[in-house]
Amino acid sequence: MPRGYGGVAILWKKNLDKLVTTLPIGNERIQCIELSGNQQKLYIYIYLSPLSSSNFKLRLKYELPCRNSEVQKQSISNKVKWNKTDKDKYKSLIEEGIALLKDKPQNPTELDEAFVTLNHTITKATVAVAPKKKTKKKKKKLQIMTENIFQAISKKKIAFFKWKQNCRPSDPNNSYTLQKKMTTSSLQKQCRIEVALHKIQERQKIIDTGYNDSLLFYSLIKKQRGKLSRFIEELTVKEELFLSPENVMKGWNKHFGDLAKKSNNTSFDTKYLKSVEKEAFKICKDKYIHQEISNEEIKKAVSKLNTNKAEDFNGVTAEYFIHGSESLLLYLQQLFALNSVTYLLKIGTLFQMYKNKGDIKNDKKI
Structure with missing residues (x-):
């Protein structure tokens, strides 16, 4: 700080280092720290000149990232009881939604948009027929007993x-x-x-x-x-910080994408290897003959889906297709005819699973 200039600093005891997080925002006259605890608090210290008015107005703009639990709220919060739903109404709503969708997609970008619209149509129809769960008022329990x-x-x-x-x-x-x-x-x-x-x-x-x-x-x-x-609000990948749930997903994508890349080996000619792979891919693509999937094959595949399983990243389960209409299966047949896999089918969820036997530390992350 130049001599003669006013500034501000924040001091705290050394035993509080693990509770205090310094923030990069601000300058010599504005310092910010975050204090961890039962409620995270943000402290902002601003230097004001003694010649300034006592009614000096300040305007603060600070963007707070939303909680993962607040952002990733599924449109269907509870498991659907299909034995108590009106399946005929569900089929009619699906048919009405499919009729409003666009024609057969012509490129991967249109395919991604088609799957997003299809998920929205299925979810909207399910919300309309799913019975609403009765909320029970839970009695407040004592936080502590003495x-x-x-x-x-x-x-x-x-x-x-x-x-x-x-x-x-x-x-x-x-x-x-x-x-x-x-x-x-x-x-x-x-x-x-x-x-x-x-x-x-x-x-x-x-x-x-x-x-x-x-x-x-x-x-x-x-x-x-x-x-x-338990929620992941920030992720660091190769010294790059990703905030908010959407950016965290991009960070995971980058992390696992880097793991899938081949490491540079000095004993190999990487340029020649890339050209060979490109040529091999072109030969396979030219010789490949796409076999169209029939409607009967899709029906058979849908009928073999396991029920009462967890929903996917988009909140869709196997029952959504099993109880769907004939037009839904025909639309799926059109989407699969492009011979491309949309990114929505590649997204998975990450959770920790413990074995029933053995040490609890011996776990698998799936």
Whole structure:
């Protein structure tokens, strides 16, 4: 910073290094840090000249990436119970949607657009006929149980029992009604106090174990962040950072695409190898005779699909095609006639699967 210029800096204790993330945004007069915890907080420090007005207005624009769980919301959140759906109505809706689609695609780009439109048509028809799941109101559970909370619950139950035995009086000035309200209020107050104390103890434990026990430190951080820590919001591939779910998918594509590439070998002539591969591909393409798929073959293949399986990346299951109409299978036949595989059929989901036997650390990522 040049001499004579004002600036700003942020200082914190050394034992908080693992909780603080410095952000590259800003300059000498604007500094930003992010503090991890139960709620991630963003601190922005701005230098203002002492000659400036006390009513100095600031305008801040900061783009926050959406949570993976918020972006990737499927249009059908619950599993469809096909035994309770109107299959005839589903077939008619599919036929109406197929009739509005474009003709046979002529190139891979049109094929990709056709599959996207087909997925939208199938999903829209399924939403229209799928029975809506009844939402149950879940009772709130206690976040923590201590001796003080246990005693408050006992007092509340005793007060409620006495109020019930005396014919449930509705008079607000009745002694049993007042006692019931007081014990309920006391229980709620005690729960808030114990939860606050528990959070303070957890944060202090994180600070104390920052340098002594790294495993305990990261386990506490993961526990504090909750279920949202399981979602991938950022991905680094060869020092390139990908943010947001859409860009994360591009990062995975780049990562696995680089793995599929052949490594440079000094003992081989790579230019000659590429020319040979190109020529071999051209020969195979010229000699290849495309055998068209008949409608009967598609029907037979669809009938052999396994049911009650997980949905794909686009939220489509085998039942969508099994219970579909004849026009849906005919449209699939037209899409397969182009002799090209769309990128939508290549996208998969990545999750961790543990074996039933053996060590839990011996897992497979599929």
